[in-house]
Amino acid sequence: xxxxxxxxxxxxxxxxxxxxxxxxxxxxxxxxxxxxxxxxxxxxxxxxxxxxxxxxxxxxxxxxxxxxxxxxxxxxxxxxxxxxxxxxxxxxxxxxxxxxxxxxxxxxxxxxxxxxxxxxxxxxxxxxxxxxxxxxxxxxxxxxxxxxxxxxxxxxxxxxxxxxxxxxxxxxxxxxxxxxxxxxxxxxxxxxxxxxxxxxxxxxxxxxxxxxxxxxxxxxxxxxxxxxxxxxxxxxxxxxxxxxxxxxxxxxxxxxxxxxxxxxxxxxxxxxxxxxxxxxxxxxxxxxxxxxxxxxxxxxxxxxxxxxxxxxxxxxxxxxxxxxxxxxxxxxxxxxxxxxxxxxxxxxxxxxxxxxxxxxxxxxxxxxxxxxxxxxxxx
Numbered sequence: 001x002x003x004x005x006x007x008x009x010x011x012x013x014x015x016x017x018x019x020x021x022x023x024x025x026x027x028x029x030x031x032x033x034x035x036x037x038x039x040x041x042x043x044x045x046x047x048x049x050x051x052x053x054x055x056x057x058x059x060x061x062x063x064x065x066x067x068x069x070x071x072x073x074x075x076x077x078x079x080x081x082x083x084x085x086x087x088x089x090x091x092x093x094x095x096x097x098x099x100x101x102x103x104x105x106x107x108x109x110x111x112x113x114x115x116x117x118x119x120x121x122x123x124x125x126x127x128x129x130x131x132x133x134x135x136x137x138x139x140x141x142x143x144x145x146x147x148x149x150x151x152x153x154x155x156x157x158x159x160x161x162x163x164x165x166x167x168x169x170x171x172x173x174x175x176x177x178x179x180x181x182x183x184x185x186x187x188x189x190x191x192x193x194x195x196x197x198x199x200x201x202x203x204x205x206x207x208x209x210x211x212x213x214x215x216x217x218x219x220x221x222x223x224x225x226x227x228x229x230x231x232x233x234x235x236x237x238x239x240x241x242x243x244x245x246x247x248x249x250x251x252x253x254x255x256x257x258x259x260x261x262x263x264x265x266x267x268x269x270x271x272x273x274x275x276x277x278x279x280x281x282x283x284x285x286x287x288x289x290x291x292x293x294x295x296x297x298x299x300x301x302x303x304x305x306x307x308x309x310x311x312x313x314x315x316x317x318x319x320x321x322x323x324x325x326x327x328x329x330x331x332x333x334x335x336x337x338x339x340x341x342x343x344x345x346x347x348x349x350x351x352x353x354x355x356x357x358x359x360x361x362x363x364x365x366x367x368x369x370x371x372x373x374x375x376x377x378x379x
Contacts, residue, residue: 077145144202
């Protein structure tokens with residue numbers, strides 16, 4: 001299926017949803033009552049009730065169907081696969097704002113012994129009400145392990161509505177997790193991804209533009225003004241910071257992660273098919289560091305390759321083409337001798353972008369180190 005056909009399909013499904021929404025808004029009293037009911041029963045909204053898109057269109061099925069899940073961070077702990085996703089719910093918010101519809105309030109952990117095997121939902125492992133410094137929007141998390149202790153990293157908006165990154169700990173990869181009283185010092189924006197290198201060092205990659213607020217940190221301090229690069233300037237960079245020995249803080253000030261083209265020139269902010277938007281992830285293959293990420297408004301998962309965890313990373317191509325729904329977010333992990341791509345789409349909700357579901361498919365590296373591009377749709 002071509003990119004054009006996939007985008008047309010997604011537009012048709014989304015269009016039907018938008019038409020329904022407009023009809024609801026044409027009656028203010030009905031809309032107000034529906035919104036109130038949705039907010040009051042947000043817990044009930046965790047059980048998917050929408051009409052799914054035709055599963056015959058897609059290469060995979062959602063890992064779980066009892067809740068909506070997104071932004072999967074997959075890891076192998078003790079020989080078992082653990083997935084740390086966002087937990088999408090519908091709280092009745094109708095404004096787009098700065099990602100306002102993505103009003104996630106808690107995290108679940110999923111696990112499975114093998115890809116294709118039974119998936120366990122371990123239930124709620126952390127709630128925003130139990131994070132002292134946070135006010136709302138528990139977005140895409142990640143996890144790490146060191147010396148038998150497990151760390152859950154997550155972005156949330158603080159009391160001033162500014163995204164920071166927090167950490168919670170547990171003695172089990174399945175949680176529950178207890179949040180630290182304060183966010184990580186010097187943290188900002190969204191989408192933390194923690195990578196453990198072969199020498200035992202841990203690094204956090206993070207950042208996201210638009211609703212992720214990275215563009216408000218261009219000067220090094222937060223401002224309410226959105227500052228994007230001029231057309232001839234390099235794109236905004238994701239960030240990296242080596243973690244402290246206890247994995248609770250940064251051991252250094254965050255640095256830019258540079259993504260360059262084959263000629264060594266940084267990608268421009270206007271290069272929307274290749275530049276970084278959000279959803280950083282790093283995996284290591286044959287001694288090379290693979291930095292993968294979402295291009296956001298062009299809906300690709302792209303990747304670049306470097307020789308050190310700090311980069312620079314040279315753009316190489318596309319890991320995943322656009323999925324059903326606006327967002328695209330992923331992780332890449334090796335398990336039992338095979339590599340897998342965990343990703344999400346909005347097929348379970350019939351195309352509602354803020355109600356997504358995690359899926360998995362095999363990923364292959366070619367002999368030259370490039371990655372075979374994955375199409376989430378069947379031909």
